[in-house]
Amino acid sequence: MTMEEKLKEYARLAVVTGLAVKPGQEVMISASVEVADFVHLVMEQAYKAGASDVVVEWMDSEAAKLRYQHSYMEEISQCPEWTSLMRNTMAQRGAAFLSIRSDDPRVLADVDPKKPAAAQKASRNACGPFVEAHRNGTMPWCIIGAASPKWAQAVFPDLPEQEALDRLWDAIFQTARVDSGDAVAAWEAHRQEFQKRIAWLNEQAFDALHYQNSLGTDLAVGLLPGGIWCGGGAATADGRWHFMNLPTEEVYTAPHRERTEGTVYSSMPLNFNGNLIDQFYLTFEKGRVVDFGAKQGEEVLRSILEMDEGAKYLGECALVPYDSPISNLGILFYNTLYDENASCHLAVGSGISEAIEGGMSKSREELLQVGINDSLTHVDFMFGTADLSITGIRPDGTRVPVFQNGNWAF
Secondary structure, rough: HHHHHHHHHHHHHHHHHOOOOOOOOOOEEEEEHHHHHHHHHHHHHHOOOOOEEEEEEEHHHHHHHHHHHHOOOHHHOOOOHHHHHHHHHHOOOEEEEEEEEEEOOOOOOOOOOOHHHHHHHHHHHHHHHHHHHHHHOOOOOOEOOOHHHHHHHHHOOOOOOOHHHHHHHHHHHHHHHHHHHOOOHHHHHHHHHHHHHHHHHHHHOEEEEEOOOOOOOOOEEOOOOOOOOOEEOOOOOOOOEEOOOOOOEEEEEEEEEEEEEEEEEEEEEEEOEEEEEEEEEEEEEEEEEEEEEEEEEEEHHHHHHHHHHHHHHEEEEEEEOOOOHHHOOOOOOOOOHHHHHOOOEEEEOOOOOHOOOOOHOOHHHHHHHHHHOOOEEEEEEOOOOOOOOOEOOOOOOEEEEEEEEEEEEE
16 A cells, blocks of 8 residues: 555544544544644545534644743633634534544643643533533544654654654554555454453453552552443444544453552653653552652643542553554554553543443433542553553452463463
């Protein structure tokens, strides 16, 4: 396949498999001005799929950086009315939403982390219907990546700019199975593989998982009574199957927010709002973070945990084998979409509503009552290693190997 053919196939995958666009549906795209040419290909595919309109929310990380550096906190702590009006209106109209990630992971390195955290909090507060539509499946959504020069240089700092850009696009195509020639069919086959793992985990009905590795992680995560393991996409409110992340290799569920005990150590850097957090740990008691530290980005980590009370509790635990397609590339993407699919990970913040039967139709208050966390944020962090062991604990205390030496034990 030529580069042009791969880009068109990738755009088709985003529309057909990522969003499951139906005739007459509106589509909203959030993307950087740096990848405008690729956005135009996605727009074309969306119209071919029957979209009635495609609206693009153009982003510019350099402009955002200047705003954070020079604007006052009181301004940053407010979401522009036009932003919330557009997002909430599109959500209420049942649009599909595609987020295309391409930012330089270092762009906000010199910015006070409290400012982007404040902007994120303001946006989520003002865009309640938009956030809720993502959660309950009435607004199909998907996150994908697109290579940009600055992101490519961060990933491949020793290569010339064009060669780095080409290498990053190649890696993105590999993870998205574009090289197969029919990425949509390849992802349908991938979905079937997910179902085997999910079926086994759901049959076990584990009460808790115990994680241990040589970095020092020793963590017990209590699960929900009747909880469900998910992965390989999800159904929209009207029954259309789509993938929220392209790529994805994870099987995941929601832990009980008050039943995590112990300490977990990160195994990969976390890029959050253009700031890197590296070599960090979190210690939990009764589900809540009671201690944390980081060799790099500790104040950024603090800003995440101080977003609200729910940010101090877990909302997701995800299983990804160390021997996985993305991990085997040996590339640190500095982008959670990719790095989380190379490693087992957890997330602080909002929980996974589909992790219980009928959860997508329950209110946040109802989910909280059964133990699913609620927060304005959801931040994944990676802790998987080649020697990670995970033991499933049944309600009767029986212990069952889930992971051995970083990979599935079954």
